[in-house]
Amino acid sequence: MLDAQISEFASLVRWYYTPMMLPFSRHLRAACTVYDCMDELANFKFAPAELLPLEAELLTIADVVFTGGYSLWEAKRDRHANIHPFPSSVDQAHFAQARVVQAGPADQSTFPSRGWLLRRCR
16 A cells, blocks of 8 residues: 555655665665665664665665764775765854844834733733
Protein backbone atom coordinates (compact mmCIF):
# COMPACT_ATOMS: atom_id res chain seq x y z
CA MET A 1 0.00 0.00 0.00
CA LEU A 2 2.81 2.42 0.88
CA ASP A 3 4.67 1.58 -2.33
CA ALA A 4 1.60 2.53 -4.38
CA GLN A 5 1.38 5.93 -2.69
CA ILE A 6 5.10 6.61 -2.98
CA SER A 7 5.16 5.67 -6.66
CA GLU A 8 3.02 8.75 -7.37
CA PHE A 9 6.02 10.99 -6.61
CA ALA A 10 8.13 11.71 -9.66
CA SER A 11 11.31 12.69 -7.80
CA LEU A 12 11.62 10.81 -4.54
CA VAL A 13 14.61 11.46 -2.29
CA ARG A 14 15.57 8.54 -0.08
CA TRP A 15 17.11 10.05 3.08
CA TYR A 16 18.61 7.53 5.49
CA TYR A 17 19.54 8.15 9.12
CA THR A 18 20.30 4.47 9.55
CA PRO A 19 21.28 1.74 7.08
CA MET A 20 18.76 -0.54 8.81
CA MET A 21 15.98 1.01 6.69
CA LEU A 22 17.63 -0.04 3.42
CA PRO A 23 15.85 -3.43 3.18
CA PHE A 24 12.53 -1.61 3.56
CA SER A 25 13.14 0.91 0.79
CA ARG A 26 16.01 -0.15 -1.51
CA HIS A 27 13.54 -1.12 -4.24
CA LEU A 28 12.11 2.42 -4.49
CA ARG A 29 13.32 4.47 -7.45
CA ALA A 30 14.81 7.74 -6.26
CA ALA A 31 16.13 10.90 -7.83
CA CYS A 32 18.68 11.11 -5.01
CA THR A 33 19.81 8.97 -2.08
CA VAL A 34 21.25 10.67 1.02
CA TYR A 35 22.97 8.94 3.93
CA ASP A 36 22.86 11.25 6.95
CA CYS A 37 25.32 9.47 9.25
CA MET A 38 25.33 11.21 12.63
CA ASP A 39 26.85 8.42 14.74
CA GLU A 40 28.95 5.30 14.35
CA LEU A 41 25.92 3.08 14.95
CA ALA A 42 27.94 -0.14 14.74
CA ASN A 43 29.68 0.84 18.00
CA PHE A 44 26.41 1.00 19.95
CA LYS A 45 25.66 -1.77 22.41
CA PHE A 46 23.37 -4.40 20.84
CA ALA A 47 23.99 -3.10 17.31
CA PRO A 48 22.58 -5.67 14.88
CA ALA A 49 25.09 -7.80 12.95
CA GLU A 50 23.58 -6.73 9.60
CA LEU A 51 24.32 -3.04 10.26
CA LEU A 52 27.84 -3.00 8.76
CA PRO A 53 26.95 -4.88 5.53
CA LEU A 54 23.91 -2.61 5.07
CA GLU A 55 26.04 0.48 5.61
CA ALA A 56 28.54 -0.76 3.02
CA GLU A 57 25.66 -1.21 0.55
CA LEU A 58 24.20 2.20 1.38
CA LEU A 59 27.57 3.86 0.84
CA THR A 60 27.70 2.35 -2.66
CA ILE A 61 24.26 3.67 -3.67
CA ALA A 62 24.21 7.03 -1.86
CA ASP A 63 24.61 10.15 -3.97
CA VAL A 64 25.80 12.16 -0.97
CA VAL A 65 26.83 11.37 2.61
CA PHE A 66 26.72 13.76 5.56
CA THR A 67 28.51 13.01 8.83
CA GLY A 68 27.85 14.42 12.28
CA GLY A 69 31.37 15.71 12.81
CA TYR A 70 34.94 15.68 11.62
CA SER A 71 36.01 12.46 13.33
CA LEU A 72 33.16 10.52 11.73
CA TRP A 73 33.96 12.18 8.39
CA GLU A 74 37.60 11.15 8.75
CA ALA A 75 36.56 7.57 9.51
CA LYS A 76 34.34 7.35 6.42
CA ARG A 77 35.84 9.76 3.87
CA ASP A 78 37.71 7.01 2.03
CA ARG A 79 34.46 5.09 1.56
CA HIS A 80 32.55 7.71 -0.48
CA ALA A 81 33.54 10.39 -2.99
CA ASN A 82 30.84 12.92 -2.00
CA ILE A 83 30.99 13.08 1.80
CA HIS A 84 30.67 16.21 3.94
CA PRO A 85 31.11 16.83 7.70
CA PHE A 86 28.45 18.75 9.62
CA PRO A 87 29.76 19.25 13.16
CA SER A 88 27.41 20.37 15.90
CA SER A 89 27.90 24.05 16.55
CA VAL A 90 26.23 27.37 17.22
CA ASP A 91 26.59 30.33 14.89
CA GLN A 92 27.54 32.86 17.60
CA ALA A 93 27.53 35.89 15.30
CA HIS A 94 24.06 35.08 14.05
CA PHE A 95 22.47 34.49 17.45
CA ALA A 96 24.33 37.41 19.08
CA GLN A 97 22.17 39.73 16.97
CA ALA A 98 19.24 38.87 19.23
CA ARG A 99 21.13 40.35 22.19
CA VAL A 100 21.21 43.81 20.61
CA VAL A 101 18.27 45.99 21.67
CA GLN A 102 16.52 47.26 18.60
CA ALA A 103 13.51 49.48 18.06
CA GLY A 104 10.28 47.62 17.42
CA PRO A 105 8.68 47.51 13.99
CA ALA A 106 7.07 50.80 12.95
CA ASP A 107 3.67 49.20 12.39
CA GLN A 108 3.62 48.10 16.04
CA SER A 109 4.64 51.41 17.62
CA THR A 110 1.10 52.18 18.83
CA PHE A 111 0.62 48.75 20.42
CA PRO A 112 0.27 49.04 24.23
CA SER A 113 3.22 48.01 26.35
CA ARG A 114 3.36 44.49 27.72
CA GLY A 115 2.87 45.79 31.27
CA TRP A 116 -0.33 47.54 30.29
CA LEU A 117 -1.56 44.36 28.62
CA LEU A 118 -0.77 42.24 31.66
CA ARG A 119 -2.60 44.64 34.00
CA ARG A 120 -5.68 44.57 31.73
CA CYS A 121 -5.77 40.76 31.71
CA ARG A 122 -5.87 40.32 35.51
